[in-house]
Amino acid sequence: MAAGFDIADHLKLVPVDFEAGDNWLERLIASGFDDRRPAVVTSTGVSMYLTKDAIMSTLRQIATFALGSTFVMSFLCPIEMLDPEIRIGVERAAEGAPASGTPWISFFKPGEIMILAREAGFEKVQHVSAAALAERYFADRSDGLRPPNNSEELLVATA
Helix, strand or coil: CCCCCCCCCCCCCCCCCHHHCCCHHHHHHHCCCCCCCCCEEEECCCHHHCCHHHHHHHHHHHHCCCCCCEEEEEEECCHHHCCHHHHHHHHHHHHHHHHHCCCCCCCCCHHHHHHHHHHHCCCEEEEECHHHHHHHHHCCCCCCCCCCCCCEEEEEEEC
C-alpha cells in the first residue's frame, strides 16, 4: 500500500453501501465469514452517517449471529446533550460534514440505542459512556489528556 502498510493475509476488506440495500451479510459470507460461529463485530465512527433504518437493519442481522456474538457500535449523542465545552466543536463538525458529502444524520440518546438493540433481538445490551472509557484508558496519563465526556459513546450488545 502507498503508506507502506500491508493488509494481513487473514483479513479481508468487504466494501458495502448500507444505504443502497447491499446485503453486507451475504458479502461477508461469500468472503469466508461463518455466521454460525460466535463473532465480534465492531462499527466505530459510522452510525452518524447512516439512517436509523439502515442501523436497525444491521442490528437485526447481527442479532441472528451465533449465540455469544457481540456487536460494538459507537454512536453520537444528540448535540443538545453534549457538555458546553465541546458542543460548539461538534456543532461545527456536524455543519461542515455535508460539504464533504458525509452529513451526520443519526444521533441517539443512550437509552434509545439500547432499546433499538433489544428490539433487534439482542439479549444483553450495555451502554459504555465516553466518561467510562476515559476513566478506564486515560486515568493514569501524566499529561492530562482525556477525551470529552458524552461525545462518542459505545453500544455493546450480545446475542
